[in-house]
Amino acid sequence: MSNKPIVMVSSYPPRLCGIATFCEEAREFIQKANPDREVLVISHTDGQGEGVFPIIDMAQRDWWRPVAKKIEKLDPYVVHFEHEYGLYEYHDPRGVGDGNDGFLDLLEAIGNIPNVVEPHTVHGRLRDAEADFIYKLTQRSHLVLFKCHYQKWRLDWTFHGREWPTPRNIMVVPHGARSDKRWGVHEIPVLRREFGLDNIGLADHVVGMIGWIQSNKRWDILLSMWEDIHNEIKSRTGQDWDLLAAGAMRDPNHRKDYEEWKSEVHMLEKKGIAHYYEFIPRGDDYYKIMAVCDFIVLPSIDETQSGTLARIIALNKPYITTAPMEGLTAQTLESEGGLLFTTKEMLHRKVVKLATDEELRLELGKNLKRYLDHVVCWEVVARQYNEAYKLARKAARTGQPVVLDLEL
Structure with missing residues (x-):
């Protein structure tokens, strides 16, 4: 037996x-x-x-x-x-x-x-x-x-x-979620160079939307307000923050949203405040691209559980996601590792809050480490x-x- x-x-x-x-x-x-x-x-x-x-x-x-x-x-x-x-x-x-x-x-x-x-x-x-x-x-x-x-x-x-x-x-x-995909701050420059992100002028501080580009992920919500958010963060901190939108289309039925959202990122790219990076979200690359971000935004509107969130947790990355939204909300409450939004105005506030409060980012990251090590690894x-x-x-x-x- x-x-x-x-x-x-x-x-x-x-x-x-x-x-x-x-x-x-x-x-x-x-x-x-x-x-x-x-x-x-x-x-x-x-x-x-x-x-x-x-x-x-x-x-x-x-x-x-x-x-x-x-x-x-x-x-x-x-x-x-x-x-x-x-x-x-x-x-x-x-x-x-x-x-x-x-x-x-x-x-x-x-x-x-x-x-x-x-x-x-x-x-x-x-x-x-x-x-x-x-x-x-x-x-x-x-x-x-x-x-x-x-x-x-x-x-x-x-x-x-x-x-x-x-x-x-x-x-x-x-x-x-994996517990062997955590990079230290001193290792991030190497990852940025590996993907040529320094060559495209990516700022030192990065908000990420990473993963498969699907209609339910609603990248357009953050894209529509990113310029205002960027300017508000800059006025408060003097820091430049870029939005990194990285991923690829998986389902041809989502092509319309994929093309529109990619076009919106390119428009922001011309203003020097966002970048688009196309890659297949699988394997080590998925983790590495996320690792270069200070925090992740996951604005999904239909998700009972999420492989993207599992990777966010694996990296101990603070994040912002939609609520009330099934497993996304449940794991955010249980881990105490992310912030929740339910309106566009809330998303705007939470992105600014997380970008301007390094101590909060560190606290959420520590909570995610504890949750990963003891609950979901x-x-x-x-x-x-x-x-x-x-x-x-x-x-x-x-x-x-x-x-x-x-x-x-």
């Missing part, structure tokens, strides 16, 4: 997908926490790498059948699913989706094998289809992992309102995964469902 592998089911690089990147990083630390086991991945057909089986073909209605057969053949210690609705949605020739029925069929097919499902989108206010899916998911899984505590207590409220029993096999495990999260695996295995062995305490 000690040699049985841990099998993850997920999208996987080189796919440009947040879940794929998450799985790659989670796999690294699950492997470190389980040196006596292989950690294998069953991925979509575009996944690649050692120990990766790219067999999920969403063009097939019964895509889940070969996945179930592969899982049975691998005879795993546990199966760990990364779930996002779009990853497992089959569309028929009319373009009509199946509501992730194939994913539920897969869980039923491997019901005797210990399994853990980690859904990456669990809204606080569930739509009817989402509530139905979560109910069916918890019935077919040995253990379900939510990212935030609010998701669990909101689910209790939602299910009570529908007169449904509240699932008790839900465990909260936060989005992991991958080493801690991997130990929680291992506890989840044990619970799932016990449920599979005994036939007795996992029963955990409610949140509130």
Whole structure:
């Protein structure tokens, strides 16, 4: 039994997908926490790498059948699913989706094998289809992992309102963040030179908007007021602060916003107060570009959890983000490492406040270091995964469902 592998089911690089990147990083630390086991991945057909089986073909209605057969053949210690609705949605020739029925069929097919499902989108206010899916998911899984505590207590409220029993096999495990990507102040000049940022005239102090350029990220909010913010900071401190907008488009459906926002940055660039840097937000470059910033603005308006925020936390970078906004707000309150805004005027005030108060930036950074080291670093999260695996295995062995305490 000690040699049985841990099998993850997920999208996987080189796919440009947040879940794929998450799985790659989670796999690294699950492997470190389980040196006596292989950690294998069953991925979509575009996944690649050692120990990766790219067999999920969403063009097939019964895509889940070969996945179930592969899982049975691998005879795993546990199966760990990364779930996002779009990853497992089959569309028929009319373009009509199946509501992730194939994913539920897969869980039923491997019901005797210990399994853990980690859904990456669990809204606080569930739509009817989402509530139905979560109910069916918890019935077919040995253990379900939510990212935030609010998701669990909101689910209790939602299910009570529908007169449904509240699932008790839900465990909260936060989005992991790396603890090995922190650069000291003395190392930042090297990073700036590495990306040629000194050559483009980037100021000594930098506000960053970094990551995939998507419509929900709403870069336009800060871009529309940056000139006024820049001038106010300059008048108060005498310091030049630049806005660094860095990233790339991932989804062609967001091309219109991508082009418009990039154009706005270029207009600010001509005034010498902002810069655009195009790069693929993956790997070390993602962390390094963020590291050169004094703080980050993440003005997202639809986010239940965020890989971008995980990187911000990994770097202990003070940040400003939208509220009330699901996991962004929850982690900001729990970490005490960022500021929140809910109107344009508030965003203006908070950016100026953070730029003009170095002590506040240091305090928020220290809070994030504490939160990273003790709550969300991958080493801690991997130990929680291992506890989840044990619970799932016990449920599979005994036939007795996992029963955990409610949140509130």
